[in-house]
Amino acid sequence: MGQSDRKIILVIRRTRLQELVSRYNTVEQARFQAEHLGMDFSDFLQEDALYQAAIAQVEEDLKVHGRVQRLDRGFLPNFLFPPQCLVVVLGQDGLVANTLKYLDGQPVMAINPDPARWEGVLLPFVVQDVRAVIAEILRGQRRTRQVSMGRARLSDGQELLAVNDFFIGARSHVSARYDIALGDRSERQSSSGVIVSTGLGSTGWLRSVLTGATAIAGKSSARAQALRERGMDWAAEELVFSVREPYPSRSSQASLVFGQCSTGSPLRIRSLMPEGGVIFSDGIEADGLDFRSGLEAVIDLSPRQGLLLN
Secondary structure, eight states: OOTTTOEEEEEEOOOHHHHHHHHHSSHHHHHHHHHHTTOOHHHHHHHHHHHHHHHHHHHHHHHTTSEEEEEEGGGGGGOOOOTTOEEEEESOHHHHHHHHTTOSSOEEEEEESOTTTOOOTTOOEEGGGHHHHHHHHHTTOSOEEEEEEEEEEETTSOEEEESSEEEEEESSSSOEEEEEEETTEEEEEEESOEEEEOTGGGGTHHHHHHHHHHHHHSOOOHHHHHHHHHOOOTTOSOEEEEESSOOOOSSOOOSOOEEEEOSSSOEEEEEOOSSOEEEEETTEEEEEEEOOTTOEEEEEEEEEEEEEEO
């Protein structure tokens, strides 16, 4: 593929400063609002300046190897990625995870724009690496790491993918009510919701849920203990679910609260919530699916996998 034919998509996000200016119209209004809340506005300015400089430098280095198109995070759900394109993500871990959901086999080069600010578990590269690494990638000299994704399919035909985890529950702080089934086990539950985690997400929200449950109960299974300590491989061929704060009563049970599901053994959840039920992935509630009474969600592994260059 020639340089003129190669398409490189550079995925970026808005900074905190840009978000504030979008809300309050001017930098000065943004400064007033931030300082009124006791925040250090100079940190907003510094973060923005570093990020804009990173975008400019990365774009300059990428243009040597192909046609570069910037893509803001907000346009990801509606963007069609060319099959043979290279995707470069410049941002935090969350931006990488969000991007992977909309790809179909395209490799991702993930770059940390500000290592002093962001730890970046999914960000193996920094801005200074781009010039050398991009050439190696295009020569096929860089390996990729597979990332398993979860899939939630609703009985009305809607589908949602997760790179880290799903939340199934209620939008507000009321209890979620649903029927849950795994294999030949099933029960009616009332809880604060269900977390279903991928291998990549197993050291995130799932670990938090398991740690809290263990601290309260004072014990945990060997499987839960291993997950808390080590998580799972990013390419694991199973998902792990945990029910948050299950409430046993005359009409609800609390025994099917932790386990594994997979392609051959999916988790099934049927909503009993007339309104307010939701399924969202990777912490982005705005992109979630309404999960109202009567709808069933089948949760298993997606046949699609993410590919991270390293």
